[in-house]
């Protein structure tokens with residue numbers, strides 16, 4: 201067992217850090233408060249090889265490991281928290297599911313622009329009446345000649361206001377076995393985007409309505425019976441979500457640490473008050489524990505898909521640690537931490553959402569408990 205990064209991983213981290221300091225440090229605060237997607241960052245990252253890290257080289261990716269992608273997201277976030285979302289979009293989200301399960305036709309159609317940082321793909325699972333109970337989704341796919349007609353709506357979808365393509369979970373038939381997924385071109389006739397709304401983080405989302413949208417048969421990603429495979433792919437997204445939680449918690453921690461070594465009250469540095477030292481010790485323990493759980497899940501997955509149980513443990517713990525640490529860091533910085541002068545308040549708002557998104561902490565704990573007792577527990581009835 202070795203808890204250090206390999207020489208290659210350290211080299212990769214140093215090169216991502218150099219890139220981030222050069223291109224992302226300036227403007228980090230402005231980016232965090234801009235609801236628009238940072239396209240200029242996406243294009244720079246594409247040139248640097250930071251999009252498609254885990255995708256196969258034959259598909260235009262870098263052929264790297266999931267651990268490389270985790271290192272990239274952490275390192276970018278340590279300089280510009282908002283830019284970590286671009287690493288997520290280009291590596292961990294539905295792009296990875298497309299890379300894993302997509303046909304050559306589908307990959308040729310969409311991957312180039314996604315990997316060039318010119319477009320993003322959304323995953324639409326959640327519906328007004330199907331949140332945690334995602335298998336209750338109603339969006340239907342009904343046969344129509346050579347393809348399918350899609351009817352229904354999706355809510356809270358990340359990038360929904362501007363995504364070029366939507367990987368939509370749909371129902372081909374009844375029950376869990378009837379669920380699969382299709383790729384819906386963002387310009388399809390019958391696809392309507394509602395008025396953009398904002399999360400607490402400032403990110404925009406828009407309700408997606410599918411009104412008899414035609415999807416050719418070539419655009420079915422995983423047909424009937426594809427749900428389990430889709431969730432296996434979605435575990436990668438969960439690790440990206442966990443990585444960002446941890447990274448933003450760490451960003452806030454580092455800023456508060458610097459602050460405690462500069463700010464004086466009662467004639468002493470904040471770092472010299474034992475009440476604050478213990479806060480830092482608690483934060484450090486949480487960050488280190490979260491890091492180990494995250495690295496275990498990512499390393500064990502290597503270039504495959506991560507274990508559901510290790511992913512659930514890593515995500516639930518990183519989500520909690522990221523939020524708690526960012527929140528304590530804000531407290532240590534007083535009013536300055538609460539002000540938009542600093543990025544710490546952004547880290548708190550952003551980390552809060554990841555405790556809900558991509559499988560809430562409660563739903564992940566249900567999954568962990570199943571492992572503990574070696575059986576499943578129906579949440580219904």
Ligand SMILES: Cc1cc2nc3c(=O)[nH]c(=O)nc-3n(C[C@H](O)[C@H](O)[C@H](O)COP(=O)(O)OP(=O)(O)OC[C@H]3O[C@@H](n4cnc5c(N)ncnc54)[C@H](O)[C@@H]3O)c2cc1C
Nearest residue numbers: 323324325326331332356357358553556557558560562579
């Ligand atoms: C920032 C953000 C980004 C998101 N991005 C996307 C996206 O890109 N695509 C997408 O499809 N969706 C997205 N979502 C939606 C997200 O997946 C859902 O919010 C999530 O699944 C929870 O559903 P819900 O909000 O309807 O809450 P509900 O399911 O209504 O749950 C409400 C509360 O009850 C708890 N709860 C529910 N059932 C149980 C149970 N059985 N046991 C214990 N507790 C339970 C939940 O944990 C939660 O605290 C995003 C959400 C957020 C906040």
